[in-house]
Amino acid sequence: METINDIRVRFAPSPTGLLHLGGVRTALFNYLFAKKYNGTFILRIEDTDRTRFDENSVENLISSLCRLGLDYDEGPYKEGDSKPYFQSERLDMYHKHAKQLIDNGQAYYCFCTKDELDDMRKKQEIAKETTKYDGRCKNLSDTEIQAKLEAKIPFVVRMKIPSDTVFDFEDLVRGNVQIASDLVEDQVILKADGFPTYHLAAVIDDHYMRISHVLRGEEWLYSTPKHLFLYQAFGWSPPIWVHLPLLLNTDRSKLSKRHGDFSVSTYLDAGYPKEAVINFVALLGWHSADDRELFSLGELIQEFSLERITKSAAIFDITKLEWMSGWYIRSLPLQEVAHKCRVYFEKEGIDIHDEVKYLKVISRARDQINKLPDITLHAKMFYTETPLNQECSEIVQQDISQKVLTWFVKALQEGEEPMDKEAIQILVSKCSAELGIKGKALYFPLRIALFGDCHGPDIPLLIDLYGKQESLSRLHKHIL
Protein backbone atom coordinates (compact mmCIF):
# COMPACT_ATOMS: atom_id res chain seq x y z
CA MET A 1 0.00 0.00 0.00
CA GLU A 2 1.35 3.39 -0.96
CA THR A 3 1.44 6.28 1.44
CA ILE A 4 1.46 9.95 0.63
CA ASN A 5 1.74 12.03 3.74
CA ASP A 6 -1.28 11.73 5.90
CA ILE A 7 -4.29 11.57 3.63
CA ARG A 8 -7.43 12.46 5.51
CA VAL A 9 -10.73 12.74 3.69
CA ARG A 10 -14.31 13.00 4.78
CA PHE A 11 -17.77 12.23 3.56
CA ALA A 12 -20.01 14.90 5.03
CA PRO A 13 -23.66 14.35 4.18
CA SER A 14 -26.53 16.29 5.64
CA PRO A 15 -29.14 14.14 7.30
CA THR A 16 -32.10 15.36 5.31
CA GLY A 17 -33.05 12.19 3.48
CA LEU A 18 -31.93 8.75 2.50
CA LEU A 19 -28.41 8.25 1.20
CA HIS A 20 -28.71 8.27 -2.56
CA LEU A 21 -26.49 7.03 -5.35
CA GLY A 22 -24.79 10.40 -5.83
CA GLY A 23 -23.84 10.41 -2.18
CA VAL A 24 -22.60 6.86 -2.43
CA ARG A 25 -20.38 7.83 -5.33
CA THR A 26 -18.88 10.69 -3.30
CA ALA A 27 -18.45 8.45 -0.27
CA LEU A 28 -16.92 5.70 -2.39
CA PHE A 29 -14.35 7.94 -4.07
CA ASN A 30 -13.36 9.36 -0.69
CA TYR A 31 -13.10 5.86 0.70
CA LEU A 32 -11.07 4.51 -2.20
CA PHE A 33 -8.68 7.41 -2.12
CA ALA A 34 -8.15 7.08 1.62
CA LYS A 35 -7.64 3.33 1.51
CA LYS A 36 -5.32 3.45 -1.46
CA TYR A 37 -2.93 5.75 0.35
CA ASN A 38 -3.37 4.26 3.76
CA GLY A 39 -5.20 7.37 4.90
CA THR A 40 -8.20 8.08 7.06
CA PHE A 41 -11.82 8.13 5.94
CA ILE A 42 -14.02 10.25 8.15
CA LEU A 43 -17.79 10.46 8.33
CA ARG A 44 -19.16 13.77 9.51
CA ILE A 45 -22.83 14.55 9.88
CA GLU A 46 -23.69 18.06 8.73
CA ASP A 47 -26.83 18.59 10.73
CA THR A 48 -26.89 22.36 10.81
CA ASP A 49 -30.23 22.74 9.09
CA ARG A 50 -32.77 22.20 11.79
CA THR A 51 -35.74 22.62 9.51
CA ARG A 52 -34.80 19.79 7.21
CA PHE A 53 -33.22 17.55 9.82
CA ASP A 54 -34.50 14.00 9.74
CA GLU A 55 -33.52 11.65 12.53
CA ASN A 56 -34.07 8.54 10.39
CA SER A 57 -31.64 9.64 7.79
CA VAL A 58 -28.71 9.59 10.20
CA GLU A 59 -29.48 5.96 10.81
CA ASN A 60 -29.95 5.37 7.08
CA LEU A 61 -26.68 7.09 6.20
CA ILE A 62 -24.67 5.01 8.59
CA SER A 63 -26.38 1.72 7.90
CA SER A 64 -26.15 2.22 4.15
CA LEU A 65 -22.41 2.79 4.31
CA CYS A 66 -22.10 -0.20 6.56
CA ARG A 67 -24.16 -2.42 4.25
CA LEU A 68 -21.93 -1.40 1.37
CA GLY A 69 -18.85 -2.23 3.38
CA LEU A 70 -17.57 1.34 3.29
CA ASP A 71 -16.44 1.48 6.88
CA TYR A 72 -15.30 4.83 8.15
CA ASP A 73 -12.28 5.21 10.38
CA GLU A 74 -13.59 8.15 12.34
CA GLY A 75 -17.15 9.26 12.75
CA PRO A 76 -20.33 8.96 14.77
CA TYR A 77 -20.33 6.23 17.39
CA LYS A 78 -16.63 5.66 16.83
CA GLU A 79 -13.64 6.99 18.62
CA GLY A 80 -11.54 9.58 16.85
CA ASP A 81 -9.31 12.39 17.95
CA SER A 82 -11.37 15.05 16.26
CA LYS A 83 -14.78 14.24 17.68
CA PRO A 84 -17.60 15.06 17.91
CA TYR A 85 -18.66 14.22 14.37
CA PHE A 86 -22.07 15.80 14.50
CA GLN A 87 -21.87 19.47 13.66
CA SER A 88 -24.73 20.22 16.00
CA GLU A 89 -22.37 19.27 18.82
CA ARG A 90 -19.68 21.68 17.69
CA LEU A 91 -21.60 24.95 17.96
CA ASP A 92 -19.26 26.54 20.48
CA MET A 93 -16.41 26.28 18.07
CA TYR A 94 -18.38 27.90 15.27
CA HIS A 95 -19.47 30.76 17.50
CA LYS A 96 -15.96 31.34 18.69
CA HIS A 97 -14.64 31.56 15.17
CA ALA A 98 -17.50 33.71 13.92
CA LYS A 99 -16.75 36.11 16.75
CA GLN A 100 -13.11 36.16 15.76
CA LEU A 101 -14.04 37.14 12.21
CA ILE A 102 -16.30 39.92 13.43
CA ASP A 103 -13.58 41.26 15.69
CA ASN A 104 -11.13 41.22 12.83
CA GLY A 105 -13.51 43.01 10.54
CA GLN A 106 -13.85 40.04 8.20
CA ALA A 107 -17.46 39.42 9.03
CA TYR A 108 -20.35 41.60 10.12
CA TYR A 109 -23.76 41.53 11.71
CA CYS A 110 -26.70 41.71 9.36
CA PHE A 111 -30.15 42.59 10.61
CA CYS A 112 -32.01 42.36 7.33
CA THR A 113 -35.31 40.56 7.44
CA LYS A 114 -36.40 37.89 5.03
CA ASP A 115 -38.86 40.31 3.45
CA GLU A 116 -36.19 42.91 2.92
CA LEU A 117 -33.94 40.36 1.25
CA ASP A 118 -36.72 39.05 -0.95
CA ASP A 119 -37.53 42.55 -2.00
CA MET A 120 -33.92 43.31 -2.76
CA ARG A 121 -33.54 40.21 -4.93
CA LYS A 122 -36.75 40.93 -6.76
CA LYS A 123 -35.50 44.38 -7.68
CA GLN A 124 -32.19 42.97 -8.82
CA GLU A 125 -33.97 40.48 -10.98
CA ILE A 126 -36.09 43.15 -12.59
CA ALA A 127 -32.98 45.21 -13.23
CA LYS A 128 -31.43 42.05 -14.71
CA GLU A 129 -28.61 42.17 -12.23
CA THR A 130 -27.01 39.19 -10.57
CA THR A 131 -28.93 38.56 -7.38
CA LYS A 132 -26.56 39.16 -4.57
CA TYR A 133 -26.69 40.63 -1.09
CA ASP A 134 -26.03 44.34 -1.52
CA GLY A 135 -24.12 44.78 1.72
CA ARG A 136 -26.51 47.24 3.28
CA CYS A 137 -25.55 46.15 6.78
CA LYS A 138 -21.86 46.12 6.07
CA ASN A 139 -21.21 49.62 7.25
CA LEU A 140 -23.42 49.97 10.27
CA SER A 141 -21.77 51.94 13.04
CA ASP A 142 -20.81 50.27 16.29
CA THR A 143 -23.48 52.14 18.12
CA GLU A 144 -26.14 51.11 15.64
CA ILE A 145 -25.06 47.52 15.98
CA GLN A 146 -25.01 47.70 19.76
CA ALA A 147 -28.46 49.21 19.82
CA LYS A 148 -29.92 46.52 17.58
CA LEU A 149 -28.26 43.76 19.53
CA GLU A 150 -29.55 45.14 22.77
CA ALA A 151 -33.00 45.47 21.26
CA LYS A 152 -32.75 41.74 20.53
CA ILE A 153 -33.30 42.21 16.84
CA PRO A 154 -32.59 38.91 15.12
CA PHE A 155 -29.33 38.90 13.22
CA VAL A 156 -27.10 36.78 11.07
CA VAL A 157 -23.38 37.07 10.53
CA ARG A 158 -22.06 37.53 7.02
CA MET A 159 -18.55 37.14 5.69
CA LYS A 160 -17.08 40.30 4.28
CA ILE A 161 -15.89 39.33 0.82
CA PRO A 162 -13.34 41.82 -0.50
CA SER A 163 -14.15 43.42 -3.81
CA ASP A 164 -11.90 43.65 -6.83
CA THR A 165 -9.96 40.48 -6.27
CA VAL A 166 -10.01 37.14 -7.96
CA PHE A 167 -10.23 33.85 -6.17
CA ASP A 168 -7.78 31.57 -7.85
CA PHE A 169 -7.44 27.92 -6.98
CA GLU A 170 -6.48 24.56 -8.37
CA ASP A 171 -8.95 21.74 -8.60
CA LEU A 172 -7.67 18.28 -9.36
CA VAL A 173 -10.55 17.65 -11.76
CA ARG A 174 -11.25 21.13 -13.08
CA GLY A 175 -7.75 22.46 -13.26
CA ASN A 176 -7.18 26.13 -12.54
CA VAL A 177 -10.36 27.91 -11.50
CA GLN A 178 -10.69 31.67 -11.26
CA ILE A 179 -13.71 33.42 -9.89
CA ALA A 180 -14.00 37.18 -9.53
CA SER A 181 -14.86 38.25 -6.01
CA ASP A 182 -17.58 40.56 -7.33
CA LEU A 183 -19.54 37.45 -8.15
CA VAL A 184 -19.25 36.13 -4.63
CA GLU A 185 -21.72 37.47 -2.16
CA ASP A 186 -21.36 38.19 1.52
CA GLN A 187 -22.58 34.76 2.44
CA VAL A 188 -24.26 34.17 5.77
CA ILE A 189 -22.01 32.13 8.02
CA LEU A 190 -24.09 32.20 11.20
CA LYS A 191 -27.84 31.94 10.96
CA ALA A 192 -30.41 33.69 13.13
CA ASP A 193 -31.03 30.46 15.00
CA GLY A 194 -27.40 30.39 16.08
CA PHE A 195 -26.47 27.53 13.80
CA PRO A 196 -23.67 27.97 11.31
CA THR A 197 -24.21 27.57 7.60
CA TYR A 198 -22.42 24.85 5.72
CA HIS A 199 -19.69 27.23 4.67
CA LEU A 200 -18.50 28.15 8.13
CA ALA A 201 -18.97 24.75 9.67
CA ALA A 202 -17.32 22.80 6.88
CA VAL A 203 -14.26 25.01 6.76
CA ILE A 204 -13.73 24.93 10.50
CA ASP A 205 -14.29 21.20 10.71
CA ASP A 206 -12.14 20.41 7.73
CA HIS A 207 -9.38 22.41 9.29
CA TYR A 208 -9.55 20.89 12.75
CA MET A 209 -10.09 17.43 11.37
CA ARG A 210 -6.96 18.00 9.30
CA ILE A 211 -8.69 17.14 6.03
CA SER A 212 -6.11 16.97 3.26
CA HIS A 213 -8.39 16.53 0.25
CA VAL A 214 -11.97 17.63 -0.16
CA LEU A 215 -13.79 15.38 -2.62
CA ARG A 216 -17.33 16.65 -3.07
CA GLY A 217 -19.93 17.16 -5.77
CA GLU A 218 -19.42 19.78 -8.44
CA GLU A 219 -22.35 21.79 -7.13
CA TRP A 220 -19.90 23.07 -4.54
CA LEU A 221 -17.44 24.51 -7.03
CA TYR A 222 -18.88 28.01 -6.88
CA SER A 223 -18.92 28.01 -3.11
CA THR A 224 -15.23 27.32 -2.99
CA PRO A 225 -14.25 31.04 -3.09
CA LYS A 226 -16.28 31.54 0.07
CA HIS A 227 -14.40 28.73 1.69
CA LEU A 228 -11.11 30.07 0.44
CA PHE A 229 -11.98 33.42 1.96
CA LEU A 230 -12.56 31.77 5.33
CA TYR A 231 -9.31 29.85 5.15
CA GLN A 232 -7.48 33.08 4.44
CA ALA A 233 -9.32 34.95 7.17
CA PHE A 234 -8.37 32.33 9.72
CA GLY A 235 -4.84 32.07 8.39
CA TRP A 236 -5.26 28.40 7.56
CA SER A 237 -4.11 26.59 4.46
CA PRO A 238 -6.90 25.11 2.39
CA PRO A 239 -7.14 21.45 1.43
CA ILE A 240 -6.71 20.15 -2.09
CA TRP A 241 -9.98 20.50 -3.96
CA VAL A 242 -11.50 17.71 -5.98
CA HIS A 243 -14.92 18.50 -7.40
CA LEU A 244 -16.66 15.43 -8.73
CA PRO A 245 -18.82 15.56 -11.86
CA LEU A 246 -22.53 15.36 -11.21
CA LEU A 247 -24.76 12.36 -11.58
CA LEU A 248 -27.77 13.00 -13.77
CA ASN A 249 -31.20 11.47 -14.23
CA THR A 250 -32.10 9.93 -17.55
CA ASP A 251 -33.67 13.27 -18.49
CA ARG A 252 -30.28 14.92 -17.79
CA SER A 253 -31.42 16.74 -14.69
CA LYS A 254 -29.37 16.58 -11.52
CA LEU A 255 -29.90 13.34 -9.69
CA SER A 256 -32.27 13.99 -6.87
CA LYS A 257 -34.87 12.43 -4.72
CA ARG A 258 -37.53 14.36 -6.49
CA HIS A 259 -37.01 12.29 -9.61
CA GLY A 260 -37.68 8.94 -8.05
CA ASP A 261 -36.11 6.90 -5.39
CA PHE A 262 -32.38 6.68 -5.84
CA SER A 263 -31.58 5.74 -2.28
CA VAL A 264 -29.05 2.95 -1.95
CA SER A 265 -31.02 1.20 0.71
CA THR A 266 -33.79 0.77 -1.83
CA TYR A 267 -31.42 -0.86 -4.29
CA LEU A 268 -29.90 -3.01 -1.60
CA ASP A 269 -33.34 -4.00 -0.38
CA ALA A 270 -34.37 -4.81 -3.92
CA GLY A 271 -31.63 -7.41 -3.97
CA TYR A 272 -28.81 -5.86 -5.98
CA PRO A 273 -25.62 -7.23 -4.39
CA LYS A 274 -23.49 -4.59 -2.74
CA GLU A 275 -20.58 -5.62 -4.93
CA ALA A 276 -22.60 -4.68 -8.01
CA VAL A 277 -23.75 -1.36 -6.61
CA ILE A 278 -20.23 -0.37 -5.68
CA ASN A 279 -18.68 -1.53 -8.94
CA PHE A 280 -21.36 0.20 -10.93
CA VAL A 281 -21.17 3.49 -9.06
CA ALA A 282 -17.37 3.49 -9.29
CA LEU A 283 -17.68 3.53 -13.07
CA LEU A 284 -19.78 6.67 -13.02
CA GLY A 285 -17.12 9.29 -13.48
CA TRP A 286 -14.08 7.12 -13.14
CA HIS A 287 -12.44 4.58 -15.43
CA SER A 288 -9.34 2.47 -15.13
CA ALA A 289 -6.46 2.92 -17.54
CA ASP A 290 -7.28 -0.31 -19.36
CA ASP A 291 -10.56 -1.75 -20.55
CA ARG A 292 -11.37 -3.50 -17.32
CA GLU A 293 -14.72 -2.75 -15.74
CA LEU A 294 -15.30 -5.50 -13.21
CA PHE A 295 -13.70 -4.72 -9.88
CA SER A 296 -14.10 -5.87 -6.33
CA LEU A 297 -13.83 -3.20 -3.66
CA GLY A 298 -10.28 -4.29 -2.96
CA GLU A 299 -9.37 -4.08 -6.62
CA LEU A 300 -10.92 -0.64 -6.86
CA ILE A 301 -8.71 0.51 -4.03
CA GLN A 302 -5.71 -0.74 -5.97
CA GLU A 303 -6.72 0.84 -9.25
CA PHE A 304 -8.37 4.07 -8.18
CA SER A 305 -6.75 7.35 -8.99
CA LEU A 306 -7.93 10.94 -8.82
CA GLU A 307 -6.26 11.68 -12.15
CA ARG A 308 -8.69 9.42 -13.96
CA ILE A 309 -11.86 11.08 -12.74
CA THR A 310 -13.96 12.30 -15.65
CA LYS A 311 -14.94 15.92 -16.14
CA SER A 312 -18.37 15.43 -17.63
CA ALA A 313 -21.52 14.51 -15.79
CA ALA A 314 -22.83 10.96 -16.05
CA ILE A 315 -26.36 9.78 -16.54
CA PHE A 316 -27.46 7.08 -14.18
CA ASP A 317 -28.95 4.30 -16.29
CA ILE A 318 -30.07 1.21 -14.46
CA THR A 319 -29.63 -1.17 -17.41
CA LYS A 320 -25.97 -1.76 -16.80
CA LEU A 321 -26.48 -2.10 -13.07
CA GLU A 322 -29.00 -4.85 -13.84
CA TRP A 323 -26.44 -6.71 -15.88
CA MET A 324 -23.66 -6.18 -13.40
CA SER A 325 -25.88 -7.35 -10.61
CA GLY A 326 -26.60 -10.56 -12.52
CA TRP A 327 -22.93 -10.97 -13.19
CA TYR A 328 -22.09 -10.78 -9.51
CA ILE A 329 -24.87 -13.18 -8.58
CA ARG A 330 -23.32 -15.67 -11.00
CA SER A 331 -19.73 -14.96 -10.00
CA LEU A 332 -19.88 -14.73 -6.23
CA PRO A 333 -19.15 -18.01 -4.41
CA LEU A 334 -22.15 -20.34 -4.63
CA GLN A 335 -22.36 -20.76 -0.87
CA GLU A 336 -22.50 -17.04 -0.38
CA VAL A 337 -25.26 -16.51 -2.92
CA ALA A 338 -27.16 -19.47 -1.53
CA HIS A 339 -26.92 -17.99 1.91
CA LYS A 340 -28.14 -14.59 0.79
CA CYS A 341 -31.11 -16.19 -0.97
CA ARG A 342 -32.29 -18.21 2.02
CA VAL A 343 -34.52 -15.48 3.34
CA TYR A 344 -36.52 -15.32 0.11
CA PHE A 345 -37.34 -19.01 0.25
CA GLU A 346 -38.30 -18.73 3.87
CA LYS A 347 -40.61 -15.87 3.00
CA GLU A 348 -42.43 -18.10 0.56
CA GLY A 349 -42.49 -21.00 2.94
CA ILE A 350 -40.35 -23.21 0.72
CA ASP A 351 -38.56 -25.98 2.58
CA ILE A 352 -34.88 -25.86 1.67
CA HIS A 353 -33.44 -27.98 4.45
CA ASP A 354 -31.91 -30.41 1.94
CA GLU A 355 -28.63 -28.53 1.57
CA VAL A 356 -27.26 -30.59 -1.29
CA LYS A 357 -30.39 -30.09 -3.35
CA TYR A 358 -30.60 -26.43 -2.38
CA LEU A 359 -27.12 -25.68 -3.66
CA LYS A 360 -27.90 -27.40 -6.94
CA VAL A 361 -31.08 -25.38 -7.26
CA ILE A 362 -29.26 -22.12 -6.60
CA SER A 363 -26.48 -23.07 -8.95
CA ARG A 364 -28.98 -23.35 -11.78
CA ALA A 365 -31.46 -20.60 -10.85
CA ARG A 366 -28.81 -17.93 -10.31
CA ASP A 367 -28.17 -18.02 -14.06
CA GLN A 368 -31.56 -16.55 -14.67
CA ILE A 369 -31.72 -13.60 -12.34
CA ASN A 370 -30.36 -10.11 -11.97
CA LYS A 371 -31.71 -9.50 -8.50
CA LEU A 372 -31.58 -11.86 -5.54
CA PRO A 373 -35.31 -11.92 -4.70
CA ASP A 374 -36.13 -13.17 -8.19
CA ILE A 375 -34.46 -16.43 -7.28
CA THR A 376 -37.65 -18.09 -6.06
CA LEU A 377 -39.35 -17.32 -9.34
CA HIS A 378 -36.92 -19.64 -11.03
CA ALA A 379 -36.45 -22.08 -8.21
CA LYS A 380 -39.78 -22.95 -6.73
CA MET A 381 -40.63 -25.50 -9.42
CA PHE A 382 -37.80 -27.58 -8.06
CA TYR A 383 -39.68 -27.79 -4.81
CA THR A 384 -43.34 -27.73 -5.66
CA GLU A 385 -45.22 -29.27 -8.53
CA THR A 386 -47.31 -26.65 -10.22
CA PRO A 387 -50.27 -27.44 -12.51
CA LEU A 388 -49.33 -27.75 -16.17
CA ASN A 389 -50.48 -25.24 -18.71
CA GLN A 390 -52.66 -26.28 -21.63
CA GLU A 391 -49.78 -26.85 -24.05
CA CYS A 392 -47.67 -28.95 -21.70
CA SER A 393 -50.64 -30.92 -20.53
CA GLU A 394 -51.50 -31.86 -24.12
CA ILE A 395 -47.94 -32.82 -24.96
CA VAL A 396 -47.53 -35.08 -21.98
CA GLN A 397 -50.74 -36.97 -22.78
CA GLN A 398 -49.67 -37.91 -26.27
CA ASP A 399 -48.96 -41.60 -26.90
CA ILE A 400 -45.40 -40.92 -27.86
CA SER A 401 -44.82 -39.00 -24.65
CA GLN A 402 -46.31 -41.78 -22.60
CA LYS A 403 -43.98 -44.23 -24.25
CA VAL A 404 -40.97 -42.14 -23.25
CA LEU A 405 -42.18 -41.71 -19.69
CA THR A 406 -42.94 -45.40 -19.24
CA TRP A 407 -39.61 -46.44 -20.65
CA PHE A 408 -37.78 -44.00 -18.47
CA VAL A 409 -39.47 -44.94 -15.24
CA LYS A 410 -38.58 -48.55 -15.83
CA ALA A 411 -35.00 -47.77 -16.73
CA LEU A 412 -34.56 -45.50 -13.79
CA GLN A 413 -35.92 -48.08 -11.38
CA GLU A 414 -33.53 -50.66 -12.71
CA GLY A 415 -30.59 -48.30 -12.95
CA GLU A 416 -27.76 -48.67 -10.50
CA GLU A 417 -27.13 -46.09 -7.88
CA PRO A 418 -25.60 -43.66 -7.51
CA MET A 419 -26.54 -42.16 -10.81
CA ASP A 420 -24.50 -39.19 -11.82
CA LYS A 421 -25.29 -36.82 -14.65
CA GLU A 422 -23.18 -38.78 -17.04
CA ALA A 423 -25.01 -42.01 -16.31
CA ILE A 424 -28.34 -40.26 -16.80
CA GLN A 425 -27.19 -38.82 -20.08
CA ILE A 426 -26.33 -42.33 -21.23
CA LEU A 427 -29.79 -43.45 -20.17
CA VAL A 428 -31.37 -40.65 -22.18
CA SER A 429 -29.40 -41.66 -25.24
CA LYS A 430 -30.39 -45.25 -24.74
CA CYS A 431 -34.01 -44.28 -24.50
CA SER A 432 -33.72 -42.36 -27.71
CA ALA A 433 -32.08 -45.28 -29.50
CA GLU A 434 -34.44 -47.97 -28.27
CA LEU A 435 -37.64 -46.06 -28.89
CA GLY A 436 -36.45 -44.29 -32.02
CA ILE A 437 -37.59 -41.00 -30.54
CA LYS A 438 -35.42 -37.93 -30.45
CA GLY A 439 -35.45 -34.15 -30.13
CA LYS A 440 -38.38 -32.41 -28.57
CA ALA A 441 -40.53 -35.53 -28.68
CA LEU A 442 -38.08 -37.08 -26.29
CA TYR A 443 -37.08 -34.17 -24.08
CA PHE A 444 -40.31 -32.26 -23.70
CA PRO A 445 -42.36 -34.98 -22.00
CA LEU A 446 -39.51 -35.73 -19.63
CA ARG A 447 -38.95 -32.10 -18.79
CA ILE A 448 -42.63 -31.42 -18.38
CA ALA A 449 -43.01 -34.34 -16.00
CA LEU A 450 -39.92 -33.45 -14.02
CA PHE A 451 -40.00 -29.68 -14.17
CA GLY A 452 -43.49 -28.64 -15.13
CA ASP A 453 -42.50 -26.84 -18.30
CA CYS A 454 -41.08 -27.76 -21.68
CA HIS A 455 -38.41 -25.09 -21.30
CA GLY A 456 -35.84 -25.41 -18.56
CA PRO A 457 -32.79 -27.30 -17.41
CA ASP A 458 -31.59 -30.39 -19.23
CA ILE A 459 -32.68 -33.81 -18.06
CA PRO A 460 -29.48 -35.02 -16.38
CA LEU A 461 -29.36 -31.91 -14.26
CA LEU A 462 -32.97 -32.34 -13.25
CA ILE A 463 -32.72 -36.00 -12.23
CA ASP A 464 -29.42 -35.45 -10.49
CA LEU A 465 -30.95 -32.59 -8.57
CA TYR A 466 -34.04 -34.50 -7.40
CA GLY A 467 -32.41 -37.85 -6.83
CA LYS A 468 -33.89 -41.12 -7.95
CA GLN A 469 -36.88 -41.29 -5.62
CA GLU A 470 -38.32 -37.87 -6.33
CA SER A 471 -37.60 -38.16 -10.04
CA LEU A 472 -39.51 -41.42 -10.14
CA SER A 473 -42.37 -39.97 -8.19
CA ARG A 474 -42.66 -36.97 -10.50
CA LEU A 475 -42.50 -39.10 -13.62
CA HIS A 476 -45.10 -41.51 -12.29
CA LYS A 477 -47.65 -38.80 -11.79
CA HIS A 478 -47.79 -38.13 -15.51
CA ILE A 479 -48.23 -41.66 -16.68
CA LEU A 480 -51.88 -42.18 -17.53
Next chain:
RNA sequence: GACCCCAUCGUCUAGCGGUUAGGACUCAAGAUUUUCAUUCUUGCAACCGGGGUUCGAUUCCCCGUGGGGUCGCCA
Protein backbone atom coordinates in the same frame (compact mmCIF):
# COMPACT_ATOMS: atom_id res chain seq x y z
C1' G B 1 -31.15 36.35 -17.09
C1' A B 2 -25.81 36.71 -15.20
C1' C B 3 -21.39 33.86 -14.30
C1' C B 4 -19.04 29.25 -15.02
C1' C B 5 -18.39 24.12 -16.55
C1' C B 6 -19.04 20.09 -19.93
C1' A B 7 -19.57 17.82 -25.01
C1' U B 8 -16.97 10.36 -28.52
C1' C B 9 -22.18 4.84 -30.22
C1' G B 10 -29.04 5.11 -26.98
C1' U B 11 -26.05 4.68 -21.90
C1' C B 12 -21.10 4.28 -19.06
C1' U B 13 -16.51 5.28 -21.24
C1' A B 14 -10.94 4.69 -23.80
C1' G B 15 -8.42 8.26 -26.62
C1' C B 16 -4.15 13.16 -24.41
C1' G B 17 -2.04 15.45 -33.52
C1' G B 18 -1.30 10.45 -37.64
C1' U B 19 -5.93 4.61 -34.80
C1' U B 20 -9.78 0.24 -39.66
C1' A B 21 -11.99 5.71 -33.38
C1' G B 22 -11.21 0.69 -28.69
C1' G B 23 -14.06 -1.66 -24.48
C1' A B 24 -18.68 -2.51 -21.56
C1' C B 25 -24.21 -2.42 -21.23
C1' U B 26 -28.52 -2.58 -24.47
C1' C B 27 -30.27 -4.60 -29.23
C1' A B 28 -29.80 -8.29 -33.48
C1' A B 29 -27.84 -12.84 -35.56
C1' G B 30 -25.23 -17.35 -34.88
C1' A B 31 -22.69 -21.33 -31.92
C1' U B 32 -22.87 -24.48 -27.49
C1' U B 33 -25.54 -30.51 -32.54
C1' U B 34 -33.78 -30.62 -27.54
C1' U B 35 -35.58 -26.06 -25.20
C1' C B 36 -34.90 -21.94 -21.55
C1' A B 37 -31.00 -19.53 -18.90
C1' U B 38 -25.75 -19.09 -18.65
C1' U B 39 -21.41 -18.84 -21.79
C1' C B 40 -18.98 -17.79 -26.46
C1' U B 41 -18.66 -15.51 -31.48
C1' U B 42 -20.15 -11.90 -34.88
C1' G B 43 -22.85 -7.66 -36.13
C1' C B 44 -25.64 -2.68 -35.69
C1' A B 45 -24.28 1.86 -33.48
C1' A B 46 -20.45 7.74 -31.94
C1' C B 47 -16.28 12.05 -32.51
C1' C B 48 -22.69 18.46 -31.90
C1' G B 49 -22.00 22.41 -36.04
C1' G B 50 -18.83 26.16 -38.30
C1' G B 51 -14.29 28.50 -38.66
C1' G B 52 -9.14 28.51 -37.81
C1' U B 53 -3.74 26.40 -36.34
C1' U B 54 -1.16 22.28 -38.74
C1' C B 55 1.53 18.43 -43.90
C1' G B 56 -2.43 16.21 -40.91
C1' A B 57 -7.41 17.23 -36.40
C1' U B 58 -11.96 13.35 -32.36
C1' U B 59 -7.59 15.50 -30.03
C1' C B 60 -5.18 22.44 -29.84
C1' C B 61 -7.71 27.67 -30.37
C1' C B 62 -12.20 30.75 -31.43
C1' C B 63 -17.49 31.24 -32.34
C1' G B 64 -22.10 29.00 -32.29
C1' U B 65 -25.40 25.08 -30.51
C1' G B 66 -26.87 21.73 -26.83
C1' G B 67 -26.78 20.03 -21.82
C1' G B 68 -25.58 21.01 -16.83
C1' G B 69 -24.13 23.80 -12.36
C1' U B 70 -24.24 28.26 -9.28
C1' C B 71 -26.77 32.70 -8.13
C1' G B 72 -30.70 30.77 0.00
C1' C B 73 -30.56 32.52 7.27
C1' C B 74 -30.28 24.36 2.08
C1' A B 75 -26.52 21.44 2.12
